[in-house]
Amino acid sequence: MLMSEVLILSQDEVQSCLPMGKTIQAVRDAYVAFAKGRVQLPPVVHLDVKQYNGEVDIKSGFVEDFGIIGTKIASGYYDNHKLGLPPGVAVIVLMDLKTSMPIAVMDGTHITAYRTGAAGAVAADVLARKNSRTVGIVGTGTQGRMQVLALKEIFKIDEVWAWDILEDSAERYAKEMSERIGIEVNAFAEIEDVVRGVDIIVTVTPSRQALVKKDWISEGVHINAIGADGPGKQELDPHIVAMADKIVVDSLAQCRKIGEIQHALGQNLITENDVHAEIGQILIGEKPGREADKEITLFDSTGLAAQDIAAAHVVYKQARENGLGHVTKLLNT
Template sequence: MSEVVILSQEEVKSCLSISDAIKAVTEAHKAFTKGRVELPPVVHLNVEKYRGEVDIKSGFVEDFGLIGTKIASGFYDNPKLGLPSGIAVIILMDLKTSIPLAIMDGTYITAIRTGAAGAVAASVLARKDSKRVGVIGAGTQARMQVLALKELFSLEQVKVYNIRETGSKKYASEMSQRLGIEVKAVSSAKEAVSDVDIVVTVTPSKKTLIMNEWIQEGVHINAIGADAPGKQELDPTIMKRAKIVVDSLKQCREIGEIQHALSQGLIKESDVHAEIGEILIGKKRGRTTEKEITLFDSTGMAVQDIAASNVVYQLAKKRGMGHLVKLL
């Protein structure tokens, strides 16, 4: 009989630190670039009646001997009901037999691995002395991105803009305490991205939020929000000025930030400098000058989820954590 371990969000949190997530995501992208990962297209489901969307991301990673599937949703009226807007579940199966091994909360894993992905990209694309961050959006991922960046950079200031001012102020109050640095709520997106080293966009927007003329030389942009057809946060003409790096070109050209610049003919696929894994294994270079604008288009990949959930699964087994269920 096969026993499956079920892990709650609190158990998952106790098994996965930000630093561990950064290591896991780094290894995930390296495995992807080396061809040791199989990922089918993302399944996207709009639930417009309830202001929601569901993504199903799946794949296998030979390095871990695992098949992983994540069902993740974003239902944007949930906070009014006292529920999180983002909810996810991850299932791990043995690669050789397909026997189910674990079912765990994927909400925290999604948040932390996405934050980790931004930090991994910034580690090779942002200026090494980056100290100031401008954030567009004030939700969970706006927090995770900056917490992960703080692991790798000596941050001194964060500016945040959110369409709802109360969200910006709450973010500033909370994050200044968590980070121990100045976190300032500002009144416009332009102010948030002015005079910073790293720009982070983390919204579900379907229209331009950041204009080309606001982006200064030497800035690195982590474009996190666009992960479905039609989503957009950046002026597409920014792509003409930037060194573009993606998590997966196959995904990003369909659902990432670059979809708009490609469809408008502003760039070609050949203008994309690299997938992040190519830089991590030394096949291509990251930032090469202080003045170049760099951009990471992050759509989120199943390989990241599998790598992070593998860390959780292995540590939970070692600690004897979770609830065992005989499924077969």
């Protein structure tokens, strides 16, 4: 490809280039680069498109390690179903860090789904007990699926317990996922039943009020709090955040504003000094991960542009190698 050429990749092409194993490695690399200060991430731009019941998040940045500038424009348009359209889309644009020349435009929907699942697995790898076998899923949508697919790459999961605000969604999930991953997946009507006594809890809903109660939390559990990625979003009783032996975030700058910890900070149940680490600091050995079986650990994920850039970079390299996509000349140069 010439310097002025851009590779356009469809959702199917992106999907074929990004298996979960590679995504997990890419997300790990992204967190490491972030911890080493080789990433620049400006704050997320949020647009409310009230006239069409929609919202748009623009996440951007660059990662020196990959030599890439990336921007993801991701939407949630909640009336799209009336038009037979998906409830949101994401597009990623990559540019070369050295020259700023655009190199790729690709679907970002699959990348968002996979890189978020992968984030949960990367965190659980250093924070959950190594012998974790059971996973409790709160929210059986896209991320309810992705989180389990990713955790299965790291742990010998033999049971998944699932709850959703829509009972039939949890039941559909149980049927689909047990066939897809070949392990026992059961749906429960009470949220408490998927949280009590499980090894890893994953919360993946857009809830704006606490769903998981403090009394249900057992010693030694690891919690991946994934759903709260915007102001006001909340899935955990803030006392759970306060009781955790180790609170780990993807980025403190983001989580203090839009993550699960925003509520515990707001109610003065914790201070920022109580945050044990950003996940990358654990991955580079600057801070310890889990140190004892009985520790309660919490990972608060809000999603970093660096994850998108890392995964999109993997896709770009693989697509070039496989001769996939449509090459076009965007500029006159």
